[in-house]
Amino acid sequence: MMGAIYGSSLPVSCLFSATREILVKSGFIxxxxxxxxxxxxxxxxxxxxxxxxxxxLDAMPFAKGISIESFVSSYHLLAPESYEERRKKVLDRYPxxxxxTELPITEKLCTIIFEILPYFxxxxxxxxxxxYTRESIADLISKKISTDITSSGNTKxxxxxxxxxETLDRxxxxxxxxxxxxxxxxxxxxxxxxxxxxxxxxxxNKERENLEKTIIRRERFSGSxxxxxxxxxxxxxxxxxxxxxxxxxETGVKSEFIVYKRTGEYALQDYYGRVYLFPDCRVAISTxxxxxxxxxENYKHPFLQKHAPSQKICMKSTSVPSVFNTRNAIFALQxxxxxxxxxxxxxxxxxxxxxxxxxxxxxxxxxxxxMVSKDHPAIREGKVQVTNKFR
Numbered sequence: 101m102m103g104a105i106y107g108s109s110l111p112v113s114c115l116f117s118a119t120r121e122i123l124v125k126s127g128f129i130x131x132x133x134x135x136x137x138x139x140x141x142x143x144x145x146x147x148x149x150x151x152x153x154x155x156x157l158d159a160m161p162f163a164k165g166i167s168i169e170s171f172v173s174s175y176h177l178l179a180p181e182s183y184e185e186r187r188k189k190v191l192d193r194y195p196x197x198x199x200x201t202e203l204p205i206t207e208k209l210c211t212i213i214f215e216i217l218p219y220f221x222x223x224x225x226x227x228x229x230x231x232y233t234r235e236s237i238a239d240l241i242s243k244k245i246s247t248d249i250t251s252s253g254n255t256k257x258x259x260x261x262x263x264x265x266e267t268l269d270r271x272x273x274x275x276x277x278x279x280x281x282x283x284x285x286x287x288x289x290x291x292x293x294x295x296x297x298x299x300x301x302x303x304x305n306k307e308r309e310n311l312e313k314t315i316i317r318r319e320r321f322s323g324s325x326x327x328x329x330x331x332x333x334x335x336x337x338x339x340x341x342x343x344x345x346x347x348x349x350e351t352g353v354k355s356e357f358i359v360y361k362r363t364g365e366y367a368l369q370d371y372y373g374r375v376y377l378f379p380d381c382r383v384a385i386s387t388x389x390x391x392x393x394x395x396x397e398n399y400k401h402p403f404l405q406k407h408a409p410s411q412k413i414c415m416k417s418t419s420v421p422s423v424f425n426t427r428n429a430i431f432a433l434q435x436x437x438x439x440x441x442x443x444x445x446x447x448x449x450x451x452x453x454x455x456x457x458x459x460x461x462x463x464x465x466x467x468x469x470x471m472v473s474k475d476h477p478a479i480r481e482g483k484v485q486v487t488n489k490f491r
Contacts, residue, residue: 112179112295116288123155123162124291125283127169130155130162157285168281172298186296190303196270197307201260203318204336205329206355208387208424212348213237213335215426220346220361220433234324238331244343245334258333259318268311274304353388360384360396361433363440367472367479367486368402370455371446375479375486376470383413383436385429390422393436400465402444402451407465413439414451441487 115122115129123130133154153164176183191197218232221240281294321329335341340349345362360382367377382396393413400407403414413436420435421428444451453464478484 112182112288112292115291121285121287122165122291123157123285124168124281125155125162127281128167129165129171131165133161133163168295168298172295172302175299183299186299187303190300190307194271194274194304196267200264200267200311200314201258203258203314205321205332206336207317208355208357209332209336211424211426211429212357212359212387213241213332213341216359216429217343217346219430221344234328238328240343241331241335241341242327245338245341258329259322261315261318261322264311264315264318268308268315271304271308271311347382351386351388356386356388358384358386358396359429359433361437363437365478365484366441367484368444368455368488369446369486371449372456373474374456375472375474375476376455376467377472377476377478377484378440378470381440383433383440385432385436387424387429390420391424391428391432392420393432393439395440400467401440402449402453402455402467403439405452414443415439416443416450444488446488 115131119132121132123132155162155164171178214234214237218237222232281298286294321332341347345364346360347362348357348359350357361384362380362382363378364380365377367375369375378401379399381399383393384396385391385393393415395401395404395411395413396409398407398409399411401413404411405414415435416439418435418439420432444455446455449456453467455467457464458466472479476484479486
C-alpha cells in the first residue's frame with residue numbers, strides 16, 4: 101500500500117484514511133481493526149497477542165503496521181514533494197547550508213574519463229595503456245573539445261574546501277534534541293508533530309553526511325594541477341565528449357551518463373558465403389541501472405529484435421553486471437561489441453534473424469539492402485573486415 105503513495109501529504113494522511121486515531125507502541129504504528137467473530141477468536145489466542153501482532157487497548161484491538169523508523173527513512177521516496185518542503189524549511193532555518201556550491205565533477209564522470217576512456221582510446225597492448233596519466237588525458241581532451249582550456253590559476257578556488265569545512269563545523273554544532281516517538285493513541289495532528297521532528301533531524305544528519313562526502317571528494321582533486329581541473333569542469337559543463345570512437349553524454353537523470361563505443365563499419369558473412377556490410381553504430385550502456393548493452397541508433401542486426409533505436413543486444417547466456425564501475429563497464433561494452441561483430445554464426449544462423457532468410461509479411465527483417473560484393477572496395481582494400489569469417 102505504502103509503495104504507491106505520492107504527493108505532498110499523502111503518506112501521513114493515508115495512515116488516517118480509515119480512522120481518526122492510531123496507536124504507537126515500541127516504534128511501530130498499530131491500526132485499529134473492525135470487530136467481527138473471526139477476530140474475536142484470534143484475540144482469544146493469547147499467543148498471538150503476546151507475539152505483538154495484535155494488541156488490545158481499552159478493549160479495542162490494534163494490528164501491527166509499519167515501523168516508524170522505516171517510514172521516516174523512506175519518506176523521501178514515498179512523498180518527494182513533502183520531503184523537499186521539509187528540507188527547504190531546514191535550510192531556511194540554517195541559511196549557511198545554502199552557501200554550498202555544487203561542483204559538477206562527479207565520481208562517475210571521473211571514472212569514465214580517467215579509467216574507461218583510456219582503455220578504449222589507447223593502443224591494444226597493455227603497456228601502452230599504462231602510460232596514460234591524468235595530465236596526458238587532460239591534454240588529449242583539450243585538443244578535442246571546442247572550449248579553449250587554459251590554466252587560469254584560480255580553478256582550485258572553485259573547490260571551496262576551506263569554506264565547506266567551516267560549514268561542516270557549524271553544522272556539527274547544531275544539536276537538535278534527540279526526538280523519540282511517545283507510545284499511545286494519537287490523532288493525525290499529534291502524529292505529524294512527532295513525525296516531522298524526526299524527519300527534520302534526519303534531514304540534518306543527511307546534510308552533514310553529504311557535506312563530509314563532498315569534502316572528501318573535493319580533497320581528491322586538490323592535488324590535481326589546474327589544467328586537469330579545468331578540463332574536468334569544461335567537460336562537465338559541456339555534458340558530452342567523444343574521442344576516437346569512445347564517448348558519453350548526460351541523460352535526463354542527474355549525474356548519470358550514456359557511455360558508448362563505436363563499432364566502425366564491419367561485414368558479416370551468411371550461410372551461402374555472401375557478405376553484408378554493416379554501418380557504424382554506437383554500442384552503449386547506462387550508468388544508471390543494469391549494464392545491458394544496447395545500440396543508440398536506428399539499427400538492424402541478427403542480434404537485435406527490431407529495426408529501431410535503443411535496442412538491447414541479445415547477449416545469449418552472458419551475465420550482465422548491474423553495478424557501474426570500471427571493470428563492469430568495460431566488460432559490458434566489449435561484450436556488446438563482440439556480439440555484433442563476432443556473435444553471428446552463419447552455420448547455425450543464430451540470433452533473432454538470419455541474414456539469408458527471406459522475410460515474410462510481418463515477419464523477419466530483411467538484410468538484402470546491406471548485401472555487397474565480396475570484391476567491394478572497402479573489403480578488398482582491407483578497410484572493413486568480415487568479422488565472423490573465422491567460424
